[in-house]
Amino acid sequence: MRDAELICVNCPKGCRVIVHLKDDKIVGIEGYSCKEGLSYAEQEITRPMRILTSTVRIDGAVNRVLPVITESDIPLDIWHEAMSEIKRLRVTTPVEINDIIVSDFMGTGVNLIASRSMR
Numbered sequence: 001m002r003d004a005e006l007i008c009v010n011c012p013k014g015c016r017v018i019v020h021l022k023d024d025k026i027v028g029i030e031g032y033s034c035k036e037g038l039s040y041a042e043q044e045i046t047r048p049m050r051i052l053t054s055t056v057r058i059d060g061a062v063n064r065v066l067p068v069i070t071e072s073d074i075p076l077d078i079w080h081e082a083m084s085e086i087k088r089l090r091v092t093t094p095v096e097i098n099d100i101i102v103s104d105f106m107g108t109g110v111n112l113i114a115s116r117s118m119r
Contacts, residue, residue, distance in 0.1 A: 049073035
């Protein structure tokens with residue numbers, strides 16, 4: 001049996017959460033003070049998720065790249081593949097903030113959107 005220690009980032013409390021694992025399966029969680037902390041710990045151990053921010057090439061703008069962001073978390077374990085996909089993207093002006101650049105990005109159900117307008 002082994003333990004994994006996490007600091008919950010769902011609220012300002014920053015609870016120190018201990019996840020007890022046996023054969024890489026969760027057998028117990030302690031230290032959280034709310035349901036969100038419990039969910040965070042379970043997710044962080046089973047398949048960590050993060051919001052991805054990057055840039056894509058843009059044609060017709062003063063700047064050469066457009067900042068983009070996923071609308072919500074995507075699995076951390078696909079980030080290398082996701083960045084390779086982003087590197088292949090190219091958009092053309094005009095682009096408005098929150099325009100969808102790629103819908104259902106990487107099959108995650110999450111859109112990749114523009115985080116800045118460019119004309």
